[in-house]
Amino acid sequence: MSAERALVLGCGYVGLRLARALSAEGVSVTGTTRSAGRFGEIAAAGARPELMDTGDPASLAALLRPTPEVVFDTVRPLRTGADAYTVESTRAIVDALAERPPGAAVYVGSTSVYGRRGGEWTDEATPIDPVSPAGVARAGAEALYLDAWRVRGLPVRVCRVPGIYGPGRTLRQRLETGAYLRVDDESHVVSRIHVDDLVAGLIAAWRRGRAGQVYLLCDDRPVTGGEYARLTAGLLDLPLPASVARADIRHELSAGAFERRTADRRCSNRRMREELGVALRYPTVHQGVPAALAEEGAV
Ligand SMILES: NC(=O)c1ccc[n+]([C@@H]2O[C@H](COP(=O)([O-])OP(=O)(O)OC[C@H]3O[C@@H](n4cnc5c(N)ncnc54)[C@H](OP(=O)(O)O)[C@@H]3O)[C@@H](O)[C@H]2O)c1
Structure with missing residues (x-):
């Protein structure tokens, strides 16, 4: 039997870990980038590197012949200004996939x-209500996918992902360089997920997910930004900077950055656990952050 084929559109931070996990399962993986300079790290993750830019639809169409069993899309809406985004990158991908539908299309x-949830529990049935420009673009991007399922039968799984952390994506560097900004002691609650659990969720969404379905991929226990920062600083034996008041920094941040810093959502992973059968390796940041810092060689 020939190997299953996966196409990872955007082999960046998540895409590389995803490519490595898929290839360890025996899946034949192609991973894309816009820059040939990144071919080495994509090949090292076990994937065949290819150039792809959503601005050049031919580069995308070529990757869909023959049609892979699954396509993972990690490409974010393109930034067109300080607080402006376009979903044209997603539209180019959705149109190409709808022309030659793979067995499954998993959108990250x-x-x-x-939007703002005031710390309320949030799940797939919660109505979306984006407020930041990036959130509005994200809503537009997933609507393109869900419409392609309804109208054109593209077997999509939309995965909604909160803050991703893992090796190379911890607070360490910002704490070490003093770039970490502590706002109102980061008292808002947010959900997170370790990149390896995210990868497990994305693969499960492909293998066990239902077409046209939305999945929230997050860990078991949302924590405040303050708890997250104290955890990281404590493990590294680093001091936390003084907290600044939200009102004092409002004018220093773009609308999008301010929104990210004040998001307050408790996300439920019930559907991920029950429908996708994902067993988290890092149920909370208290397991995941030490593991990430250890993999960085920092602790
Ligand atoms: N970080 C978080 O906490 C978080 C939270 C929720 C959701 N997400 C989303 O998760 C996804 C994956 O994140 P990540 O951290 O892995 O991102 P990343 O490291 O920036 O990787 C993104 C990949 O997309 C490719 N790409 C970007 N624009 C493209 C375009 N126009 N045409 C073709 N390829 C393009 C990049 O290509 P190059 O290799 O050429 O750079 C890169 O390989 C993103 O959509 C991100 O917004 C992230």
């Missing part, structure tokens, strides 16, 4: 589509 979206 964002929980920013929910």
Whole structure:
């Protein structure tokens, strides 16, 4: 039997870990980038590197012949200004996939589509209500996918993802360089997920997910930004900077950055656990952050 084929559109931070996990399962993986300079790290993750830019639809169409069993899309809406985005990158991908539908299309979206939740529990049935420009673009991008399922039968799974952390994506560097900004002691609650659990969720969404379905991929226990920062600083034996008042920094941040810093959502992973059967390796940041810092060689 020939190997299953996966196409990872955007082999960046998540895409590389995804490619490595798929290839360890015996899946034949192609991973894309816009820059040939990144071919080495994509090949090292076990994937065949290819150039792809959503601005050049031919580069995308060529990757769909023959049609892979699954396509993972990690490409975010393109930034067109300080607080402006376009979903044209997603539209180019959705149109190409709808022309030659793979067995499944797994879209990596964002929980920013929910907007402000005042710390309330949030799940797939919660109405979306984005407020930040990035959140509005994300809502537009996932609508393109869900419409392609309804109208053109593209077997999509939309995965909404909160803050991703893992090796190379911890607070360490910002704490070490003093770039970490502590706002109101980061008292808002947010959900997170370790990149390896995210990868497990994305693969489960492909293998066990239902077409046209939305999945929230997050860990078991949302924590405040303050708890997250104290955890990281404590493990590294680093001091936390003084907290600044939200009102004092409002004018220093773009609308999008301010929104990210004040998001307050508790996300439920019930559907991920029950429908997709994902057993988290890092149920909370208290397991995941030490593991990530250890993999960085920092602790
Ligand atoms: N970080 C978080 O906490 C978080 C939270 C929720 C959702 N997400 C989303 O998760 C997804 C994956 O995140 P990540 O951290 O892995 O992102 P990343 O490291 O920036 O990787 C993104 C990949 O997409 C490719 N790409 C970007 N624009 C493209 C375009 N126009 N045409 C073709 N390829 C393009 C990049 O290509 P190059 O290799 O050429 O750069 C890169 O390979 C993103 O959509 C992100 O917004 C992230």
